[in-house]
Amino acid sequence: MSQHRPHVCRQVEETPQGTAAIYRLSCSCGLVGDVRYARRVAEQDKAAHLMDITVPLDQRCTRPREHGARPWDTCPLCAGQLALPGWDVA
Ligand SMILES: [Zn+2]
Numbered sequence: 001m002s003q004h005r006p007h008v009c010r011q012v013e014e015t016p017q018g019t020a021a022i023y024r025l026s027c028s029c030g031l032v033g034d035v036r037y038a039r040r041v042a043e044q045d046k047a048a049h050l051m052d053i054t055v056p057l058d059q060r061c062t063r064p065r066e067h068g069a070r071p072w073d074t075c076p077l078c079a080g081q082l083a084l085p086g087w088d089v090a
C-alpha cells in the first residue's frame with residue numbers, strides 16, 4: 001500500500017539566460033514529474049497523477065476526517081476493518 005502526497009516543487013535553475021524558476025511534481029510514492037516552466041503545467045501533472053491513483057469509491061475511507069486519509073489513499077483503519085470478519089458496527 002503506497003500513500004501519495006503529491007506536491008509541486010519550485011526550483012531555481014541556472015541557464016545561459018540567467019536563473020529560471022522551474023516546477024516539477026514530486027510525490028511520496030517516488031514519482032518525479034518532468035521539468036515544467038510554469039506552475040500551472042506542473043499542477044496539471046499533479047491532477048493527472050491523482051486521477052491515476054484515486055481508489056474506487058467503495059474502497060475509500062469512510063471517515064476521512066477521523067482517519068486523516070486522503071481520497072486517493074486506501075485507509076489502513078478502514079482496510080483493517082474490512083479484514084475483520086463480522087465487524088458490523090451497530
Ligand atoms: Zn504518488
Ligand SMILES: [Zn+2]
Nearest residue numbers: 061067075078
Ligand atoms: Zn478510514
